[in-house]
Amino acid sequence: xxxxxxxxxxxxxxxxxxxxxxxxxxxxxxxxxxxxxxxxxxxxxxxxxxxxxxxxxxxxxxxxxxxxxxxxxxxxxxxxxxxxxxxxxxxxxxxxxxxxxxxxxxxxxxxxxxxxxxxxxxxxxxxxxxxxxxxxxxxxxxxxxxxxxxxxxxxxxxxxxxxxxxxxxxxxxxxxxxxxxxxxxxxxxxxxxxxxxxxxxxxxxxxxxxxxxxxxxxxxxxxxxxxxxxxxxxxxxxxxxxxxxxxxxxxxxxxxxxxxxxxxxxxxxxxxxxxxxxxxxxxxxxxxxxxxxxxxxxxxxxxxxxxxxxxxxxxxxxxxxxxxxxxxxxxxxxxxxxxxxxxxxxxxxxxxxxxxxxxxxxxxxxxxxxxxxxxxxxxxxxxxxxxxxxx
Numbered sequence: 001x002x003x004x005x006x007x008x009x010x011x012x013x014x015x016x017x018x019x020x021x022x023x024x025x026x027x028x029x030x031x032x033x034x035x036x037x038x039x040x041x042x043x044x045x046x047x048x049x050x051x052x053x054x055x056x057x058x059x060x061x062x063x064x065x066x067x068x069x070x071x072x073x074x075x076x077x078x079x080x081x082x083x084x085x086x087x088x089x090x091x092x093x094x095x096x097x098x099x100x101x102x103x104x105x106x107x108x109x110x111x112x113x114x115x116x117x118x119x120x121x122x123x124x125x126x127x128x129x130x131x132x133x134x135x136x137x138x139x140x141x142x143x144x145x146x147x148x149x150x151x152x153x154x155x156x157x158x159x160x161x162x163x164x165x166x167x168x169x170x171x172x173x174x175x176x177x178x179x180x181x182x183x184x185x186x187x188x189x190x191x192x193x194x195x196x197x198x199x200x201x202x203x204x205x206x207x208x209x210x211x212x213x214x215x216x217x218x219x220x221x222x223x224x225x226x227x228x229x230x231x232x233x234x235x236x237x238x239x240x241x242x243x244x245x246x247x248x249x250x251x252x253x254x255x256x257x258x259x260x261x262x263x264x265x266x267x268x269x270x271x272x273x274x275x276x277x278x279x280x281x282x283x284x285x286x287x288x289x290x291x292x293x294x295x296x297x298x299x300x301x302x303x304x305x306x307x308x309x310x311x312x313x314x315x316x317x318x319x320x321x322x323x324x325x326x327x328x329x330x331x332x333x334x335x336x337x338x339x340x341x342x343x344x345x346x347x348x349x350x351x352x353x354x355x356x357x358x359x360x361x362x363x364x365x366x367x368x369x370x371x372x373x374x375x376x377x378x379x380x381x382x383x384x385x386x387x388x389x390x391x
Contacts, residue, residue: 017076018307018373024300025072025366028351029065031281031293036061036354039265039280040273057273057354064356068363075367081375084368085315088137092162095134098127099169116173128170128178129361135166136185136326137368140318143193156199159190160206167210176214176221177345181330183207188325192318228343241276244269245338248279249290256286273354275346278338293352294335301328304369310376320372323365 040057044050050057075084102108102115109119117124139159146155163186171179187203195203214221223238231239248264251257262283265272272280282290304324311317327350334349336342348355350362 017370018376020303021366021369021373024296024303025351025363028296031296032352032359033058033061033065034259035277035281035284035352036273038260038262038284039277040354042266043273060356061354061359064359065363067356068360071360072363072367072370075364076370076374079371081316081319081372084137084319084371085141088134088141092131092134092138092166095127095131096166096169099131099166102127102173114173116175125360126355126357128173128175129357130364131166131170132178132182132185132326133323133361133365133368135163135182136189136322137319138162139186139189139193140315140322143189144313144315144318156190156195156202159186160203164206171210171214174218175346176218177333177347180207180210180214181333181345181347183210184329185322185326188329189318189322192321224343228340231340241270241344242337242340245276245279246340248276248283249339252283252286252290254286255288256282256284259284274348275334275344275353276338277353278335278349281352282338297328297331300324304328306379307369307373307376310379311372312375312377316372316375320369323369327362327365 037055037058041054044056045052045054098118101118107118107120108115109117109124116126116128118127139162142159142162143155163182167179167182170182183203183206187200187207190199190203215225227234227238227242231242233239235243244264248262248269251263257263262269262272262280264283265280269276269279278290278293281293285292301324305321308317308320308324311320330347330350333342333345333347334353337344337347348358351359
């Protein structure tokens with residue numbers, strides 16, 4: 001039994017964390033639940049696959065939110081940053097093992113030629129989502145453990161081998177956009193960690209080679225690029241998704257058509273509760289609502305980087321900044337796809353899109369930030385050194 005003293009101690013530790021991060025997460029969780037229900041209720045009601053229950057997706061979203069919140073609170077109150085740093089390698093190894101398990105018959109179900117889930121005892125999850133967080137934490141530890149502030153060719157090669165393995169397994173699922181995202185995260189971590197310009201060139205070459213290989217070997221990737229460049233050339237097939245997104249955003253105008261009143265989600269907009277939920281937000285709340293969501297992510301990005309700047313050691317700086325980039329870059333990619341600035345990628349909108357694994361992983365990342373925030377120096381005490389003393 002957990003005694004009252006233990007509970008009081010945990011609450012005190014939660015009070016030592018950065019409360020602004022909790023507010024941000026709570027607001028986006030609320031926004032997500034509202035629009036997951038709004039965008040998915042009719043879809044679930046129409047389909048026997050979902051039991052004709054309008055609450056099918058929102059129930060799953062709330063359950064994932066509860067699980068993710070428990071993990072976040074545990075990380076914030078029961079772990080120290082040293083625990084997270086020490087376990088980062090184990091976390092990454094477990095993530096890689098799970099990425100490999102998706103190809104094992106009976107564990108990783110093959111859905112239309114796609115192996116992205118692990119299903120055990122009636123529950124399923126996508127290992128690619130927690131793998132992103134695991135990679136950020138591992139790279140933060142690997143880079144901060146180095147004696148030199150400068151990351152040379154050998155260290156870069158080791159990092160690219162690890163990141164390349166994660167990216168390759170994700171690519172084979174296949175999830176091309178997530179594989180590229182993993183390498184983009186790696187480049188950002190290396191850049192923040194002090195990579196040489198030659199190594200930047202090598203890393204960029206790897207990313208470009210992956211992009212070229214995907215375009216050459218996967219027809220659906222080339223079709224997405226064609227749809228992005230000329231959506232009107234094939235409006236009923238390749239360009240269908242993005243054109244329906246345009247229509248949704250156009251119908252929303254400045255202040256929207258009202259909550260629950262979207263027409264595009266009823267039959268025209270593909271994946272209205274996941275990849276294109278931002279289009280539903282734009283249609284129902286207009287430019288003002290869509291802009292408000294974008295501002296929330298921008299505020300998190302700016303505040304998160306300021307928080308990283310106040311961290312007392314290099315691991316905490318890198319891990320904090322890496323998590324902030326991981327969340328906001330996903331949000332930027334998703335919103336850019338919906339507004340036609342980028343080709344369709346399949347990246348969810350963090351905290352808002354329906355998807356249990358994505359939500360749990362994002363909340364776990366917020367839990368890590370809350371844990372790290374206990375170590376941050378107050379803004380009025382000046383800026384800690386970029387590199388720990390003695391390094």
